[in-house]
Amino acid sequence: AQSVTQPDIHITVSEGASLExxxxxxxxxxxxxxxxxxxxxxxxQLLLKYFSGDTLVQGxxxxxAEFKRSQSSFNLRKPSVHWSDAAEYFCAVGxxxxxxxxxxxxxxxxxxxxxx
Amino acid sequence: ExxxxxxxxxxxxxxxxxxxxxxxxxxxxxxxxxxxxDPGLGLRQIYYSMNVEVTDxxxxxxxxxxxxKEKRNFPLILESPSPNQTSLYFCxxxxxxxxxxxxxxxxxxxxxxx
Numbered sequence: 001a002q003s004v005t006q007p008d009i010h011i012t013v014s015e016g017a018s019l020e021x022x023x024x025x026x027x028x029x030x031x032x033x034x035x036x037x038x039x040x041x042x043x044x045q046l047l048l049k050y051f052s053g054d055t056l057v058q059g060x061x062x063x064x065a066e067f068k069r070s071q072s073s074f075n076l077r078k079p080s081v082h083w084s085d086a087a088e089y090f091c092a093v094g095x096x097x098x099x100x101x102x103x104x105x106x107x108x109x110x111x112x113x114x115x116x
Numbered sequence: 117e118x119x120x121x122x123x124x125x126x127x128x129x130x131x132x133x134x135x136x137x138x139x140x141x142x143x144x145x146x147x148x149x150x151x152x153x154d155p156g157l158g159l160r161q162i163y164y165s166m167n168v169e170v171t172d173x174x175x176x177x178x179x180x181x182x183x184x185k186e187k188r189n190f191p192l193i194l195e196s197p198s199p200n201q202t203s204l205y206f207c208x209x210x211x212x213x214x215x216x217x218x219x220x221x222x223x224x225x226x227x228x229x230x
Contacts, residue, residue, distance in 0.1 A: 004158075036221075043120075043206060044159075044221040090158065103149070103174060104208075104219060106158035 002027045004093050006107035013081050014115050021076040021110050023091030032094035033074040034104065035065055039087045047089075050074065061085070086114045118143045120222035122207050128228045129197055137192045137225050139207030146211065148190040149174070149219070150182065153204040162205075165190055197229040 005024045013019055025031055032051050036044040048059025055067040065076045074091060088111045092104040120141045129135055141148065149164040151174075161174030165184040179201055181193040190209075194201060207222040 034218075041223075043223040044208075046218055046220075049218065092159075103161045103164065104151075104159070106151075106160075108156055108158040 004107035012113040034092045122222040141209040145209035
């Protein structure tokens with residue numbers, strides 16, 4: 001069965017430090033992978049997505065993610081974190097059962113705190 | 117502005133009192149979906165709709181109903197809410213059916229059932 005694992009429930013980084021949020025997936029076919037961010041009291045905003053091609057994907061707000069098929073991973077990175085990046089981050093895989101649905105399977109999220 | 121709207125944003129109700137959470141999108145999207153978000157479980161799909169009058173169950177459909185009479189609207193109905201339906205609910209939409217299309221999410225509805 002398809003699944004997404006985000007091993008880190010909560011991460012705290014200092015402002016200006018680099019960030020890496022981990023995501024591992026289990027999916028039989030070529031995965032469609034997404035990172036969403038949820039700010040407090042807000043909906044989910046798409047940061048970036050991977051479908052095919054270059055395994056290093058650039059997103060909004062200075063984020064990037066690298067797809068590594070051999071490790072079944074799609075980790076999110078940012079070289080220098082800003083206080084406004086404090087939010088919850090969700091990794092998701094798009095499950096396409098022969099076109100019957102484009103359900104997203106989400107990880108449990110990683111809550112990022114940024115300290116001054 | 118392209119957006120998905122949900123109403124109400126917050127709702128406190130009592131067990132058994134029927135309620136409807138509305139969802140509307142102004143992007144002419146064909147595909148719409150409802151998710152619930154619970155701590156430690158991430159988001160799980162409740163129902164989805166591929167187009168008008170076409171709906172189907174997601175992973176956690178028990179206790180919920182939906183309808184899609186117009187392309188822009190996809191209300192979520194709780195006929196007899198129970199405390200285990202206390203959750204944060206998100207509506208999402210995308211232009212076409214297919215995992216490659218980006219889903220746009222509404223701001224969420226926080227429901228408390230007493």
